[in-house]
Amino acid sequence: GVFGMAGDQGKLKEIAALKGKYDFRLLVDDAHGFGTLGETGAGAGEAQGCQDAIDLYFSTFAKSMASIGAFVAGDRTIIDYIRWNIRSQIFAKSLPMPLTLGNLKRLDLLRTQPELKAKLWENATKLQKGLKEKGFDIGNTDTPVTPVYMKGGVEEATAMVMDLRENYGVFASVVVYPVIPKGHIIYRLIPTAAHTDADIQETLKAFSETKAKLDSGAYKVEAIPDMAEAR
Template sequence: MGLIEKCSRYTRAREVQASGFYPYFIPIEASHDTEVVIGGKTKIMVGSNNYMGLTHHPYVLERAKEALYRYGTGCTGSRFLNGTLDLHVELEEKLAELMGTESALVFSTGYQTNLGVISTLVGRGDHLFLDKLNHASIVDGASLVYGTVHRYAHGDLRALERQLQAVPDTAHKLVVTDGVFSMEGDIADLPSIVALTEKYGAELMVDDAHSIGVLGPDGAGTAAHFGLSDKVLLTMGTFSKSFASIGGFVAGPEVILHYLRHHARSLIFSASMPPASVATVLAALEVMKREPERRDNLWRLTHRMQEGLKSLGFDIGHSETPIIPVVIGEMEDTFVMWKALFDAGVFTNPVMPPAVPESQCRLRISLMATHTDDHIDAVLEAFATVGRAIAVI
């Protein structure tokens, strides 16, 4: 069977496209932070990970423009060779300062960060422990390791303990967990995970893609939120959420990051972050420091949205963060509700298998610090009207 025949057997997406309920790859014609234009019509954007609302901040835009004209549009090479600018070095220093670590290392994307760190550090004879709802980049990084991979049910720390117990004391053990789980909006029980890693001589890496900027007194993520920054060996973060850009990083001990610089294939064999993207993150770090009220407003709006949805009768699971899953159930009902909300001017993200179980399909809301109370009211009104119309509530 050739590739054309093989691929032509996949028909599900074309069937949904033909039905008029296809929700993916929708071209956005213009973006105005909390609102976007699609098909000439304005939609309230509650599907973006732009938590701090910095994609249109005047200072961020100006810094990006300056870097564009100083360095050009791209580095045209990897960090290992000609793709390291003084901006990359400055950013790594600022990130290490934010995270309270010895060092930080910037990758081209968050996905490549997890891929490179995990596949490089877990070798033959080593053991890797993952929550089953960890991000796909962690799962894919684990698929490249030569060690043994253990997976435990989401949040089942008794299962994690049994797995740690069964591994020889002399083996290297690394636990990797999301800080905030991207489809559930819940926060990892880091105090309990830290206790287990200390008890069984394991080390801990936290994926803070959805935590940096959001959790912690200064936005330093999950470990800072729990006061456990000194207990986490490595923290991974992305720039495509709170930092309004693209890229990723890992922060931790200098000796480990030095090793990664010279061994992580996803770093060495990828072109580095473009100058304007790096400058955007540097500017976002500055704004986060001098405008802490953004984080306060994000949490105020989050609590309003959570309480509003629950009062309407929607199931939002165990969300504790600006990520709010609205569980609909079956795939067909979820597509219908997504389309009705979209037509009503609300942009959400439908989440389908394999990301979630077939009976747990959902619409994923994520809020920005720059949303207004009027936005929240309009979104809740749309959910109420559509939910009743199609008998979800």
């Protein structure tokens, strides 16, 4: 449903329309869409008006739900087949009861407190708007997933992400070669409903300052910094 690195949505509605011409089932991995997209938070399919065309819907409680576990939803015949035949499910254990109850509570919050999703989008919009105003390239994201594209090597990316975390208090996932081409860096930011305007402004300031360091060559090192020794 959502490309986890770039933050843009897949063309589910266009793909679903092809089901009238071709005989296939549609499976959607919506790890980043569930809980954040659509009127009720049901995901990318709901947001694009084609939820009923999805035959098998997969998502996780590890993203918007900030927990552990995942689920597959679909026709009972398919689910029963998966339950008894998928190799990774054989001898697997259920989630511990505290996590199960916690996930059920999170689903309840999603249904009963839509203001949380609204706040998430308010924060995501402010962050993305602020980054673009400061000249950062965030691609074509149309979800809270916020990639920041830069140029640099693996060592520079590592030094910069450590600087962001240790000296600015900003956590960002970093993506480098071989996941993406050499010389390119993606810092992935994902705001939450709990962040404040002050948090967003601090993040924008941190990225402006560290980007200036990156451009000046301050992060050029011969080897990847040892984060354990840095402490």
